[in-house]
Amino acid sequence: MTSRQFAAPLGTAVCAAPGLTENYAVSSILLHRMGEKDAGRPAARAMGYDMKDAQRRYPRLVSKRLMLISPADPEFDAQAAFLAPDSPRFINVADDADSLWWSIATIIGHWHLHGYGLFAVVERSTGSTVGLVGPWFPKGWPEPELSWHLMETGEGKGYASEAVQCVLDWLFNAAGWDTIVSYVPEENTASIALARRAGAQPERLVSFPLQPAPGLRCWRHSPPGRSSSPHHARGLLH
Amino acid sequence: MQLPAIPQLETERLVLRGPEASDFGPVAAFFADEARSWGFGGPLDRNEAWRWFTMSVGHWAMRGFGFWTITCKQTGEPLGITGVWQPEGWPEPELGWVAFPAGEGRGIMAEAALAARTHAYEVMGLPALCSNIFPGNTRSVALAERLGAVFEAEFDNPKHGRELVYRHPAPEAPCDGGMEAYA
Numbered sequence: 001m002t003s004r005q006f007a008a009p010l011g012t013a014v015c016a017a018p019g020l021t022e023n024y025a026v027s028s029i030l031l032h033r034m035g036e037k038d039a040g041r042p043a044a045r046a047m048g049y050d051m052k053d054a055q056r057r058y059p060r061l062v063s064k065r066l067m068l069i070s071p072a073d074p075e076f077d078a079q080a081a082f083l084a085p086d087s088p089r090f091i092n093v094a095d096d097a098d099s100l101w102w103s104i105a106t107i108i109g110h111w112h113l114h115g116y117g118l119f120a121v122v123e124r125s126t127g128s129t130v131g132l133v134g135p136w137f138p139k140g141w142p143e144p145e146l147s148w149h150l151m152e153t154g155e156g157k158g159y160a161s162e163a164v165q166c167v168l169d170w171l172f173n174a175a176g177w178d179t180i181v182s183y184v185p186e187e188n189t190a191s192i193a194l195a196r197r198a199g200a201q202p203e204r205l206v207s208f209p210l211q212p213a214p215g216l217r218c219w220r221h222s223p224p225g226r227s228s229s230p231h232h233a234r235g236l237l238h
Numbered sequence: 239m240q241l242p243a244i245p246q247l248e249t250e251r252l253v254l255r256g257p258e259a260s261d262f263g264p265v266a267a268f269f270a271d272e273a274r275s276w277g278f279g280g281p282l283d284r285n286e287a288w289r290w291f292t293m294s295v296g297h298w299a300m301r302g303f304g305f306w307t308i309t310c311k312q313t314g315e316p317l318g319i320t321g322v323w324q325p326e327g328w329p330e331p332e333l334g335w336v337a338f339p340a341g342e343g344r345g346i347m348a349e350a351a352l353a354a355r356t357h358a359y360e361v362m363g364l365p366a367l368c369s370n371i372f373p374g375n376t377r378s379v380a381l382a383e384r385l386g387a388v389f390e391a392e393f394d395n396p397k398h399g400r401e402l403v404y405r406h407p408a409p410e411a412p413c414d415g416g417m418e419a420y421a
Contacts, residue, residue, distance in 0.1 A: 072299060074240040079300065083326070098396050101326030105296030108239055112295050113259055138292070140285030209285045 058111060059174070061119065063166040066159060068119035068133065071104065072111035076120060078104050081129035088128075088153040107132065116175070118147060121154065121163045130154025133163040135171065135180060140209035146171075146180045146221060148194070164198050172223040179223075183216040195219040239299040245361070247306065247353045252346065254306035254320065254353055257295050261307045264316045264338045265291045277375035278336055279398055297323055303362060305334070308341060308350040317341030320350045322358045322367070327396040333358065333367045333406060335381065348384050355385065359409035366408060370401040379404070 058070035071078040081087065082104050089095060111117040118134040131154045137144040146167060150160050171177040182200060184191045195202075200219035207216070244256030269275045269282035269290065282290060298304040305321035318341035324331040335351050358364045369387060371378045379402070387404040395401045 072240055072296075076239060078239045098325070098327040101300075102293050105300050105325070106289055106293045107296065108299045109292035109294070109296030112241060112299070113292060138285065139288035209283070210289070 058115075059170065061166045061170050062124075063162050065124055065157075066130075066163055066166065067122045067124050068163060068166055069122060070111050070117065071120050071132075072108045072117070078108060078120070081120060088130075088151040090131075091150050091152060091155060093149065106138075110136065110138070118149075119163070119167065121159060123154070123159070128153055130159050131163065133160065134167055135177075138210070142181075142206065142208050144177075144180055146182050148182075148191070161194055161197055164194060168198060168221055178226075180221050182219045182221065183211065184219055185213045186215045186217055192219075199224070241295070241299050242302050244298060244304075244306070245357065247357055248311070249349050249353045251311055252317070252350055252353070253309045253311050253314075254350060255309060256298065257291070257305065257307055257319075261316055261319075262288065262291050265319070268336055268338055274339075275336075277372040277378055278334075293325075294319075294323075297325070303331070303358070306350075306354065308346070310340075315340055317346055318350065320347070320354045322354065322362070322364070325397070329393075330366070330368060331358070331364055333369050335369075335378075347381055351381065351385060355406060364409075367406040369404045369406065370395060370398075371404055372398070373400065373402055382406075 058073050060070075060073070061068040069076050071081075083097070083101055090100075093100070107118050114137060116135050118132040118136055120129050121131040121133050122128065123130050129151065131148065131150040133148040134146070135144045136147040146164065148160050148164055154160070168180075171180060181203075182191075182195050183206060184195055186192075186205075198221060200221045203218040203220055205216065206218045207214075241256070246256075247254040266284050266287040269278075269280045269287040270284065272281040275281050279290070294305050301324060303322045303324075305319045305323060307316050308318045308320055309316055316338060318335065318337040320333070320335040322331045322333055333351060333355055335347055335354075337347050341347060341350075355367060358367055368390070369378070369382050370393060371382060382404040386407045390403045390405040393401050393403045
């Protein structure tokens with residue numbers, strides 16, 4: 001598989017939140033690649049012990065321009081997407097290949113241990129991976145966090161917003177979550193704007209072990225209709 | 239990148255199986271104990287240990303190999319971890335081991351590490367293996383030498399700093415009783 005591309009197997013249900021996120025047909029470029037791969041994959045049961053969730057199917061989410069897929073999905077090549085020499089860099093993340101490798105391995109392990117985690121955000125028109133967005137709950141976090149990290153290829157197109165909305169739709173409508181927070185540094189105006197656009201409400205400043213930056217504020221996302229926000233009630237945020 | 243079907247290895251007294259969520263407890267206890275974990279990147283607090291453990295699960299998905307949990311064949315009790323790992327920046331795959339308190343003595347770690355090394359050579363087809371050991375970690379050096387490994391060079395590990403590289407016998411030149419015993 002070439003760099004930053006991924007193939008979706010035929011027959012895998014694309015999970016889109018009912019009602020809110022439209023279930024778009026995958027683009028022709030992805031359909032083309034799907035044909036190249038066998039759908040089934042009962043493959044690796046050969047010898048001995050399987051970790052219980054080794055063959056677990058993780059959800060895929062689709063929005064207008066994006067597909068969100070777990071990096072732990074058998075059809076996603078995290079090495080090619082994030083770690084190849086020509087992979088686009090993450091914005092605001094130190095350019096350190098060794099640390100990035102540990103982070104990606106940890107993100108994949110998080111999926112296996114929790115059953116959810118950060119999705120790789122794939123631009124449907126090109127198959128390029130443009131970021132990581134999803135729920136993140138390492139030990140020491142006060143509660144699960146909706147986290148987002150954009151790559152250079154995804155900048156300035158509204159992709160982070162679209163992916164965040166897609167994940168929120170899935171969490172609240174399909175996965176049955178009641179709430180999730182985002183921890184945003186006070187000086188990160190772009191992320192604050194994104195949190196506001198997504199309808200999140202600012203709460204207290206927080207501090208917890210291994211937090212990624214000082215001066216974090218908790219922003220709380222709530223299911224539509226259950227937000228106490230007067231703005232939300234008046235429909236001013238969308 | 240899914241987890242591979244992690245092979246289960248059996249020896250006379252042990253079962254080496256893939257990591258399970260319940261292994262985090264003893265792994266965290268190991269990392270919290272500086273006397274035990276200083277030679278393995280420790281000490282780490284519980285939150286840091288969770289990151290390491292989670293990385294080690296993801297390592298299986300990324301590389302197709304990783305750390306097994308060593309368990310007692312009779313009781314299932316976790317006794318330590320051993321396996322082959324190669325995070326980014328490691329120049330070659332490394333055979334590593336960690337003994338939990340219950341896994342000390344009685345040659346348990348040697349039995350487990352030998353099973354892992356045999357699997358790495360015979361099933362994975364690795365042509366060579368090293369173990370990188372912190373200077374002064376005499377217990378680990380003793381185990382490496384018991385496995386037939388010899389000091390080769392010093393190495394600056396990108397994560398851990400200066401380490402001693404111990405070279406294991408190549409697949410075609412097993413040490414005493416090595417391969418035959420587990421073939």
